Amino acid sequence: MPPQVPYCRPLLTTLAYSPFPPSSITHKYCLGTKGKRMNPGKNLIPLLVFILTTLSILRLLKLTIFTAPSRPFSSSPPPQQSPSLPFSSLPSPQHNACSPQACSNTPSHPLETSISPPKTSSANATTLTKKEFKFLLNLIKPKAPCNLLIFGLEPQYIKLSEINAGGITIFLEDDSNKIRAIKSKSKRTEIYKVEYSIPAKDAYKLLKYARQKPACAPRSGPLQVSKCKLALKNLPQEAYKHKWDVVVVDGPNGDTPDAPGRMSTIYTAGIIARAGNTTDVLVHDTDRTIEKWFSWEFLCDDNLVSSKGKLWNFRITGQSNSTRFCPAKKIVIE
Structure with missing residues (x-):
């Protein structure tokens, strides 16, 4: 046991x-x-x-x-913060294809473009980065002396007028404080005070309007007597009488819904460029929806030849009898 x-x-x-x-x-x-x-x-x-x-x-x-992460914000800011909110339902442009340069800077589907929030300081809203400014300098140096038209006025731009000493440089600015603060020593540099009346929040309505109105077509007549709402008809006469080699669109600020947007300046730059021989049009802040869509509409992605950061360079050949800003795209289904 x-x-x-x-x-x-x-x-x-x-x-x-x-x-x-x-x-x-x-x-x-x-x-x-x-x-x-x-x-x-x-x-x-x-x-x-x-x-x-x-x-x-x-x-x-x-x-x-x-410590769990909060729900991410929507890619589109609320209406009171974004000057580009109406583009959430914007119809596709006349052409959907884009050049390699444009595609590298934009999402594959334009309707889903994220809208940058408004800049906190309007004083820094349009300042170019060092690389962007060097890109602009390298474009103007070979052309100087030339005819240079700039929408907007920043201290760094005075160097452009110095490089273009033998040519004509005109600044168009709506901020009186900037004009008083910046004084050019060049006799060939002129600074004019201009007024912009269309707020950025009206961009969507204006784009639809421009597509429907023959008065907004490229060959509809001189800008001074244009019946298109986007045309800037009260610029100084100097802006109309010259054929411009380079046009820079960096104004107005357009950083809030109620602030003047760049719809009119981009449209006017497109009209001015087509009145010359060959014009380089540079648009800054193309990360914002208004700048991007109006550039596609009136400057055309077919004309986009180069870019640096948020600065796009369109090269437009003038003296054309076309009644369209951009050529119609043929869609081939195989």
Whole structure:
């Protein structure tokens, strides 16, 4: 007969379901051995482990809840913040294809273009980066002396007039403070105060209007007497009488819905360029929807020859009898 092996079992099978406090359980009964008084500390160890484990789990859950990332914002800002909100339902332009340069800077589907939030400071809204400004300098240097027209006025642009010392440089600016702060030493540089009346929030309506009105076509007559709402008819006469080699669109700021947008300046630049021989039109802040869509509409992605950052360079050949800004695209289904 095998020897009787003493074994023990607790008075209660599961400590968690005991109706008594853990401290009251201090004895075991054993078969084959004499009853011995148990050490209370050994019974408390599992309970302490259970309590510490529970506290660790609760702490982990708390950290997870309070440090979880918030729901990402919508790609389109609320109406009161974005000057380009109406483009959320904008119909596709006359041409959907884009050049490699344009495609590298824009999403594959133009209707899903994310709209940049308004700049916090209008003073820095149109400042070119160092690379963008160098790109502009390298374009103008080989052409100088030339006829240079700039919508907008920033301190860095005065260097452009210095490089173009033998040519004609005209700045068109709507901010009186900028005009007073910047004084050019060049006799061939002229700064004019202009007024823009169309707010950025009206961009969608104006684009639909321009597509439907023959008065907004390229060969509809001189800008000064144009019946198109997008035409700038009150510029200084100097802006109309010259054929421009380079036109830079960097104004007005257009950084809030109620601020004047660049719809008219981009349209007017397109008309001016087609009245000359070959004109380079540069549009800044093309990360914004208005600048991007109006450039596609009136300067055409077929004419986009280069870009740097948010600065796009369109090269437009004038003296054309075309009644369309951009050639119609043929869609071939294979």
